[in-house]
Every structure is written in structure tokens, then in C-alpha cells.
Amino acid sequence: MEEATQTRGAQQEENSGMKRKHVEDEEEKMSPSKKQVLDHGVKVASHYNQLQEVGRAARSRSRIFFMRNFNNWLKSVLIGEILEQVRGAGSQQVSVLDLGCGKGGDLLKWRRGGIDHLVCADIAGVSVEQCQIRYDEMKKKSHRNEKIFTAEFITADCSKELLSEKLDDAELMFDICSCQFVYHYSFESEQKANMMLRNACERLKPGGYFIGTTPDAFELVKRLEASDSLSFGNEVFKVTFQSKGSYPLFGCQYHFNLEEVVNVPEFLVYFPLFEHMAKQYNMQLVLKQRFADFFEEKVKKENHRSLMMKMMALEPFPSEDGLQASDSAEEYCHAKEHCDRADVRTPLGTLSRSEWEATSIYLVFVFQKMS
Ligand SMILES: C[S@@+](CC[C@H](N)C(=O)[O-])C[C@H]1O[C@@H](n2cnc3c(N)ncnc32)[C@H](O)[C@@H]1O
Numbered sequence: 001m002e003e004a005t006q007t008r009g010a011q012q013e014e015n016s017g018m019k020r021k022h023v024e025d026e027e028e029k030m031s032p033s034k035k036q037v038l039d040h041g042v043k044v045a046s047h048y049n050q051l052q053e054v055g056r057a058a059r060s061r062s063r064i065f066f067m068r069n070f071n072n073w074l075k076s077v078l079i080g081e082i083l084e085q086v087r088g089a090g091s092q093q094v095s096v097l098d099l100g101c102g103k104g105g106d107l108l109k110w111r112r113g114g115i116d117h118l119v120c121a122d123i124a125g126v127s128v129e130q131c132q133i134r135y136d137e138m139k140k141k142s143h144r145n146e147k148i149f150t151a152e153f154i155t156a157d158c159s160k161e162l163l164s165e166k167l168d169d170a171e172l173m174f175d176i177c178s179c180q181f182v183y184h185y186s187f188e189s190e191q192k193a194n195m196m197l198r199n200a201c202e203r204l205k206p207g208g209y210f211i212g213t214t215p216d217a218f219e220l221v222k223r224l225e226a227s228d229s230l231s232f233g234n235e236v237f238k239v240t241f242q243s244k245g246s247y248p249l250f251g252c253q254y255h256f257n258l259e260e261v262v263n264v265p266e267f268l269v270y271f272p273l274f275e276h277m278a279k280q281y282n283m284q285l286v287l288k289q290r291f292a293d294f295f296e297e298k299v300k301k302e303n304h305r306s307l308m309m310k311m312m313a314l315e316p317f318p319s320e321d322g323l324q325a326s327d328s329a330e331e332y333c334h335a336k337e338h339c340d341r342a343d344v345r346t347p348l349g350t351l352s353r354s355e356w357e358a359t360s361i362y363l364v365f366v367f368q369k370m371s
Helices: 002-029 032-037 039-050 056-060 065-088 107-112 125-141 183-188 190-201 217-226 271-281 291-298 302-310 329-336 353-359
Strands: 095-099 117-122 150-155 174-180 204-215 231-233 237-241 253-258 262-267 283-290 362-369
Touching (some): 065 174, 065 353, 065 362, 107 125, 183 204, 190 271, 204 217, 217 237, 237 353, 291 362
Parallel strands (some): 095 117, 095 174, 117 150
Antiparallel strands (some): 253 262, 283 362
């Protein structure tokens, strides 16, 4: 059985290699004009397809280790709270669409949330395959009394293709669509942003939620305007625009580089426009909150705090100076004369200034479908 899974895994890896080659060959064959038309979707897909899956040990040595954990904590809190709402409204069988699922970084969150069915969709075929392998392994390793959700996996450019046509069950409706760190890729054009939004919302049940995380365009532009060049950032991330002063509603491209993880073109999402567009799908904005404010609010709750400790979402203060976890970040900085850590002022721990500068460009959004 194990051997069969391994063989399947190896075959999938081989297939992934073939697919990657295929994408590269396709790109190679194109004339320059066609290449331009064949847009960023190809770039984005091949970038994420080529990202290596690294083990826990390598991740823990990364300069953005705590930031990644912090982002995961934030997604866990968001997903957990929305699932509570869905259950509170009486939903028995919970179905979720993970739009831009990547390699399945949120699978465990859905397992913890006890959902019934998950549809994972992403433009990057290799990521979708890895996501499926992760899911199969999770299922295989689970306790036989635990009922793990069923799942289906779709490789598709969700800003161009209609997902509902690819579902196993043509009638399936979702309680939640979760779109984590993805929606901004679609703001390349109105058509794409609309298709992504349609995929997110059209199969939501009345009362269902569209949740996500995306960079805050106001914050990006503020930092760009404050910079004396076309870019800003630090040793862990860099954002580079092509010009400044004027920002088109669609196709306002910048290049985003986040150490080891992202190195692709992205697009500004002008939030009032996003909110306006969502109305055509009967979606009402329930929450739009910068990461910093979301964190400040959620960390007040004991269960979120203990999850934060478990997920190592902040770097603990060292105890050798007699400092306890309950001491403030300022005290820590004062004692260590190491003041690049004063930004996240929490008794639980801290993030480096560089990581905080990177994570604080994002916001959380929640829309709800009106009946
Ligand atoms: C930063 S990753 C986030 C992955 C995952 N949601 C998470 O939070 O870990 C962005 C993902 O969006 C996917 N993506 C970008 N454009 C897409 C599109 N047009 N259709 C589907 N997926 C897309 C990428 O392939 C990548 O997996």
C-alpha cells in the first residue's frame, strides 16, 4: 500500500517534471507578441510550479520563519471564526472551495475545522499535485475513527476558466470560498478579476462567505510614495513598481519578491472597486482589516493566544536575561540593545522589524452572500 503511494508520488513527480517542461516549451515556441498576450498567468504558474517543497528543518532556518507562522496563525483564526459562523447558521455538511490552494498549506486547517468536502483549485499543476499527495498522506496517517473530508483537485487558471464546469458534482454549492494570498494576481485586467470573483462567489450558498488575504493597495502606494525610488522593502522582501504618481484600476503591476517564496509580478487591488464588483454577486463586505489590526483584536482571546504559542507565530523572548514571556517587547529591546524588534508589541513574543514590515502590507477580507 505504502509502496503503491510512493510509486504514485514518484510518478506524479515525474509527470510534474514533464508538465514543467511542457510549460517551458510552450513559452519558448511563442512569438514575442503572443508571449505578451499569454500573460502573467504562465509566469505565475511556472514560478509556483518550480518552488521547491522544503522540509520543516529548512523552514525553521528561514529568515521569514516566524512571519510564515504568523501568517498561518492569522489564516487559522480567520478560517476558524468563519467556520463557527457557518455552523452557527445551521449548516450540517460544510463544503469549501480553496481558490489558489497552492501546495495545500491550509489542508490541516480544514481538517481541524471538521469540514466535509474541499475543492482545491490552482493554476500551478505541480502545486495541485503536491496538494493532492499531502491530502492522501494526511488521510492515510489519520486515526481510523477520524472522518477526514473528501476532496477534489482542479488545475485551472481561475481568472480565465469557469470552475463550476470542472466540479465532480455539477450541483455542488459552497459554504466558504477561501482565497489566501491569491486574488491580487487576477487584477491584471477587469475580465480576469471578474472571472476570479465569479468563481469565488457564484456557487456560494446564501449566507456563505468569501474570505481571503491580499496586499493592501493603499499601504503599498503609501510606502512607494514615501520612497525616493520605485521600490521599497528590506532584506526579506522587495516591492518594485514601474512608475509612480498614477495608478490604473486594473493592470497596475508591481514586482514582489519575498525571500525564497515569491518572485512574481502582482497587481494592485483597489479595494473600493473590489467591493463594488463583488456586489454584482450579491456579496456584502463584512470585514476588511489590516493584518496589524486583525492581530491586535484576535490576540485578546485566550484560544487564539494559545494557538499562537503552539504555532510559534512569534519569536519567544530569550529568558537568559531574566526576561519572561510576559515582559514587553520594549523591555526586551532595551535589555538586549537590539532595537529592530520593537514593532509587534505583544507579551507573547515578537517578529523582526523586517518580517513585520513585510507582513503588515496585507489585509484580511470577508464578504457574505446575501440571500
Ligand atoms: C502565495 S500563493 C498562496 C497559496 C495558498 N493559498 C496559501 O495561502 O498557502 C499564491 C497561489 O495563487 C495561485 N494563483 C495565482 N494566480 C492564479 C490563477 N489565476 N488561478 C488559480 N490560482 C492562481 C498560485 O499558483 C499560487 O499557488
